[in-house]
Amino acid sequence: EVQLVQSGAEVKKPGATVKISCKVSGYTFTDYCMHWVQQAPGKGLEWMGLVDPEDDETMYAEKFQGRVTITADTSTDTSYMELSSLRSEDTAVYYCATTNYRIGRFDPWGQGTLVTVSS
Amino acid sequence: EIVLTQSPGTLSLSPGERATLSCRASQSVSSNYLAWYQQKPGQAPRLLIYGASSRATGIPDRFSGSGSGTDFTLTISRLEPEDFAVYYCQQYHTSPLTFGGGTKVEIK
Numbered sequence: 001e002v003q004l005v006q007s008g009a010e011v012k013k014p015g016a017t018v019k020i021s022c023k024v025s026g027y028t029f030t031d032y033c034m035h036w037v038q039q040a041p042g043k044g045l046e047w048m049g050l051v052d053p054e055d056d057e058t059m060y061a062e063k064f065q066g067r068v069t070i071t072a073d074t075s076t077d078t079s080y081m082e083l084s085s086l087r088s089e090d091t092a093v094y095y096c097a098t099t100n101y102r103i104g105r106f107d108p109w110g111q112g113t114l115v116t117v118s119s
Numbered sequence: 120e121i122v123l124t125q126s127p128g129t130l131s132l133s134p135g136e137r138a139t140l141s142c143r144a145s146q147s148v149s150s151n152y153l154a155w156y157q158q159k160p161g162q163a164p165r166l167l168i169y170g171a172s173s174r175a176t177g178i179p180d181r182f183s184g185s186g187s188g189t190d191f192t193l194t195i196s197r198l199e200p201e202d203f204a205v206y207y208c209q210q211y212h213t214s215p216l217t218f219g220g221g222t223k224v225e226i227k
């Protein structure tokens with residue numbers, strides 16, 4: 001069974017950096033790309049970017065470019081999403097999700113990680 | 120960037136009724152690279168439909184997708200109690216990957 005298990009909730013102050021993990025099991029980590037999606041409270045889904053674990057190539061949405069770093073650790077089958085210069089608008093649930101190509105449909109998804117930015 | 124517009128924003132229906140959800144793209148989505156997801160409160164989205172009309176593994180056949188180009192539809196033939204949720208469309212024709220704003224299907 002394919003599983004994506006994310007790290008726990010975080011509370012950060014404005015200006016800080018958060019790093020969330022997504023550990024996969026049930027498939028070969030390098031066979032799929034890993035994406036990260038943001039969902040603000042009561043809002044829709046927004047794609048942040050991806051990493052291809054096979055060659056560490058990344059792509060980022062323009063909105064998050066410069067503040068987000070997505071990585072893949074093939075030794076632990078874990079992807080990380082780091083978001084810096086946090087502001088209150090970054091309070092959201094962050095999901096990891098896989099695609100079979102760099103551009104693809106998301107399936108499956110992690111359970112989500114709530115990040116709260118508050119002074 | 121391809122903008123996806125979903126309508127209506129909210130659909131109020133009773134169990135057993137038919138639900139028709141619309142997703143319109145600002146430009147053509149080639150090869151029908153359009154997916155639909157269901158999201159329930161406190162849960163991650165779940166893939167329902169990909170390629171505009173193919174059901175994902177384990178998805179009941181009361182869910183169907185149709186459309187091409189810029190106009191796509193998700194139909195739930197007879198609503199079950201567990202189908203009341205928010206539904207999102209997503210295009211994977213080109214980067215950036217984009218989602219529609221969602222349609223909430225609520226119990227009338």
